[in-house]
Amino acid sequence: MSHEIREGLKTETGWELIETKYQRDQAINSGSLFMMGNGYLGYRGTFAEDTKADYTGCFVTDTWDNADGKWEEVCNVPNALSTRLFVDGEEITVKTGGLDGFKRKLNLENGVNTIEYTKTLLNGKKVSLREEKFASLANIHHVLMRYSFSVSEEADIKLITGIDGDVWDLNGRHLNTLEKGLQDSSLFFSSETREKGQKIDIVETVSFAGDNAPDMRIEEEKDRIFRHYTFKISKDQPFIMEKGMIIYHSNDVEAPFNNALNDAKKIDFDGEKQLSVKEWKEKWNRYDVLIEGNILDQVALRFNTYQSVIATPTHDTLPVGARGLSCQAYQGAAFWDQEIFNLPMYLYTDPHVCRNILNYRYKTLDGARGKARRLGYEGAYYAWISGKTGKELCPDFFFKDVITGRPIRNHFNDWQIHISPDIAYTIWLYYRVSADWAFIVKHGAEIIVEIARFLSSHAVYKPRKDRYEFVKVQGPDEYHENVDNNAFTNYQASFTMETATTILKKMKKDNPAEYKVMKEKIELEDWEITLFEDMKSKIYTPEPDKAGIIEQFDGYSKLERVIPVEKIKERLIKEDEYYGWPNGIAVFTQAIKQADVIQLLNMHPSHFDKEIIRKNYDYYEPRTLHFSSLSPSAYSLTAARIGYTEEAHKNFVKSVNIDLKNTNEPISGGTFIGGIHTAAAGAAWQMATMGFMGLGIDENGIPEINPALPEVWKSVAFFLNFRGNEMRISSDNKTVWITVYHKVSDKLRLKVCGARYELIEGINEISI
């Protein structure tokens, strides 16, 4: 039985995406949807014969490069799976139509992408073609393809396969070709990044089923090297080629070329597939959330989780890109999305992955210190767009005024200061869930104190009001730059000061030696600690007004209200113009791009009572355009917590389908922002567990759940790793079952709908 996601896209079991209609104009989106990856690389789900015109891409992390002084971004490496097939002189490609039984399928469970179709030639012969590809989870440097076909009658075959180095780049050409050729029966393509001189080596292997390989000659053009095979094929004779694409670069290993060449000798499609499938199985044991009752929600949730997983580097301490490795948009680099949208899933299921990425923030602390100094601040001001070193990658001019053609000086990089306290927030959440004080002592404390330091250098004290304020900032709602006292930012800053002083006190008491070492290392002085203490209570955190509303920033409530908010579109002069700073259509209105106060309420739910949250939800929802992929999930999470369950589900559906239904524009203000919305992908897990299941941690460090499932869901089940205790939690909205199958704590407690339970190993059943 098949279930339609949207026209031409369906699932059968909830574990796969199946495309049944080829649409060339959807190439940007479908290449992302069907992509494969492993946190090291992302290989777009394109066709073997595709080229850069079809947005082919294999984006590899830790290859940041700035070409021609434009934007630093990760590289798209030469495509070693490139394959063209000619039968009786006619090219076999999806682009020219005449296809039967077309099916492009991504198996989410094991990460294998298959393409199948039969094409009728002009001479009436029928060619059946199949591609099977995967990016290995077992060996992250490998992407493998089995390419097979047969013809309904004897035919002349020309098969051109090799490495296509003419790649799609957003901001200038990054790779200089150094050398290409054939060695040890493998094609190789050595290149070097233009700015940093990083070596990137691609090696391609080919093998054929049966004994005899067809005759071959090598042909080279600029940036391309291909094997040409010419042979005859008998009627219905299956022809099977297996290709391996091996990628190493000089940030991975000292001798990437040798490594790649060595790997080439061991390439084995079936063997590697088996290993990779096994790794996927282990991932899903942790990350899968089972939804009974709605297969479309189920497949969407899995698709999002899949994308979040393949975007997350685990092989090294590197960031999660805002578009994962699906393209170069947002430069393959981390935003606050990483901490707030992607890390929570790992935090509750696989804390070492979470810690590894928090360590990335430790590793990039010097970058954040450098940014702070450059802008006249102290401490750690993390990059808005953070790559390998933590240096700010966000360009000063991000969008352009599409009417005048002039670049816009957006201030994402210098005014959106909440990135720093957002990191502090997640580090502290990590500690509260994991109780990993050792991490705090070793890394977390230094990060948080440096962030507190940054905030204390940015904050301004208003002597007549006896309070600290944050002026000239930008909150999560990016359509309003240059605002004062953005509530989200101020609360996050206040939280950071509170956390920093708590940590310093505890460390001084419990870890005096490390405390002393850290203080000396970062030259933390006592007056600074006093300043943090003073700020802790004196940062202005806007309280709800008489109507219960927290003003998004000073003066927000006086801006024009547009009703309904979508009507604002009528003011556009050009469809693709940027809505925000400095003179876009949203700037002087209450129309907001995304959750801002709602994001605050979502992240500090216990700070506000439910009635206040509800009032703010009712106030801000009709003012929100949801033009950020971060928005629907924040509204879903908040709605779920205040009993707006169906509203929460509506926003869940909106969020999980951003990519599946391709609802967000790939270009805004002249800038390409297509690709997978990795934050929304990470938020899918949150909405299911932290939203509808009410997963959280209370003030006493006890995990809690409060199930409130939408009508169309029968039950939800998910895995939780709480301080080493592993369990599966499920609920049908009446009963909660907790199956503890690995218990390490003596006393393992869980709060269900406000009541505490002590859990036993095995099944715990609680009626709610």
Added chain:
Amino acid sequence: MSHEIREGLKTETGWELIETKYQRDQAINSGSLFMMGNGYLGYRGTFAEDTKADYTGCFVTDTWDNADGKWEEVCNVPNALSTRLFVDGEEITVKTGGLDGFKRKLNLENGVNTIEYTKTLLNGKKVSLREEKFASLANIHHVLMRYSFSVSEEADIKLITGIDGDVWDLNGRHLNTLEKGLQDSSLFFSSETREKGQKIDIVETVSFAGDNAPDMRIEEEKDRIFRHYTFKISKDQPFIMEKGMIIYHSNDVEAPFNNALNDAKKIDFDGEKQLSVKEWKEKWNRYDVLIEGNILDQVALRFNTYQSVIATPTHDTLPVGARGLSCQAYQGAAFWDQEIFNLPMYLYTDPHVCRNILNYRYKTLDGARGKARRLGYEGAYYAWISGKTGKELCPDFFFKDVITGRPIRNHFNDWQIHISPDIAYTIWLYYRVSADWAFIVKHGAEIIVEIARFLSSHAVYKPRKDRYEFVKVQGPDEYHENVDNNAFTNYQASFTMETATTILKKMKKDNPAEYKVMKEKIELEDWEITLFEDMKSKIYTPEPDKAGIIEQFDGYSKLERVIPVEKIKERLIKEDEYYGWPNGIAVFTQAIKQADVIQLLNMHPSHFDKEIIRKNYDYYEPRTLHFSSLSPSAYSLTAARIGYTEEAHKNFVKSVNIDLKNTNEPISGGTFIGGIHTAAAGAAWQMATMGFMGLGIDENGIPEINPALPEVWKSVAFFLNFRGNEMRISSDNKTVWITVYHKVSDKLRLKVCGARYELIEGINEISI
């Protein structure tokens, strides 16, 4: 002998402007150049037959009105001098050509405007026409005209004269016509302002030379009432009509109509002219600066002084408009221009005029308090554009983006905070020159303390730097909005804090009763005084860097430099687009609109040594576009003080010719900003006296001069009133002569080129 100012414009004696060629496309400019006025009204120097299409106007102060929710501005009142002449059916007007001996002349010495020409009709007859007009200085409610003509042969005459109420308005129609008609042989036109319901009454009188008035009938149209005279005229018979235009409004008197009608009975062209000429003579005794050696500089200086005088209300406590009363641009209201550019001349020559206008700031203190409160501050934040009440008249959206048509949210009104300390600065300068402590006690102290209060509510304290900063401001250079620590603003704020604490200390000691009353009245608390004291030394005032340069604001030096600065024009998309905020061509460059750091150096010369001033002059001059009429005079003043005498003269010439040569565009960013540049007009006197003659006051309150005349000037002479001592100071660059003709101080000292002299009554001659 005549001296050409520009093509078609000349002077003969240095006391008049003479236009010898009528150019209709210059109507905006020439109507301003030849205007008449008296501080109560400004009557544009147009022709009797002109209409609103020719930018006729009689702008009357204290008539602020907001029509249709647009911009509040002073009213243009119905034109009671409107006169059309038809000879043998052909209209006599300058617009249709065929003119001989055309001459439009403004006599600067007595404010009389005359127009003369002979026109040849299609039928060959010649009509000689003469208009003579003046706005009475003796009775500010009167504008008078003598209109005379003769024809070379007998002819049929139709003369239509009356009141034209169809006036030129910039922002909506301000007047509702209430009633019009004939009473006591005068035409009247009663109207009411649309917003405030202010009554404005215009009465017109007509009389004819000789015994018999021709036959007359009245004709009325919407907004017009005219007398029609039809008669025959003999060959060469002179026909002379005298008209009076009388204006009263309900802010002047309770019954404006009755007042106007009463005045009508006494209208007498020659008698009033005599009185007005006498008043002008007295004005010139005080304000004239005699330049020997360059008649063009002389006439330009006098023209500017004339414009400054007719822009300055002395009949009531009202502001000096930034375009005087030459049009409605800048709403007939005051800017910082008033204090910094217009008041110094009065301060040194006619201190009661200066004090009256400073009293205007006292009168509008509540408006400034209201603005501060509205924007979340305390104390007195003066309006950027200040009318009668001191309420902010500057609209939020001043310019528009002429490319997109969208309005621009300029922040002149909320970010350009230096207006408040600029007022404090001039009040203190007034005290230092006049020693009028009584004024400080009565009004000045309250103003300055409230400004200090405002600044203390705007300032932000940076705890890690232990200093106060001013962020999100706009300095004099308006092309850079939203800057932090604009040097000019910070120094002015620091100066204000210093002054406020000085005044409070002195008052407490010398005037304890008044001190107590003031403290109670404005509820000034001791902690506030402590705060002022703290700020006095801790406001961040950027010091010169290693190269001696004071950075205009944080980060200025890192902006792009365009060389030469004028080349920036090549980046324009539309010629009339605004260069500044938010995305104009100057925003991201070092190109500045006007003097900013140079303005600072100019106003605090003793604070910086000459070498530093020179370095900053050399640095900022090539970065300045001088697109504000406030700019060349500031550069001239500074240049004169550092020995850049010829450079100072070049800027003097630029400044005094802004209107004479019509160098500034009348439209910018879609907004009309034409009319007389009143600040530049006021600055002309400053450049001659405070610049080339080095007039000033030293730290000990002793006036000083340091003559350094440009090559083309033989000598300069001016009048000085120093604390009641009246004298004439002149120099030929080698000798200084001070003729003291009214001495009230026992010891009257003057510093000449650094050396102190005690002056005697009569002539003092000092070689330099």
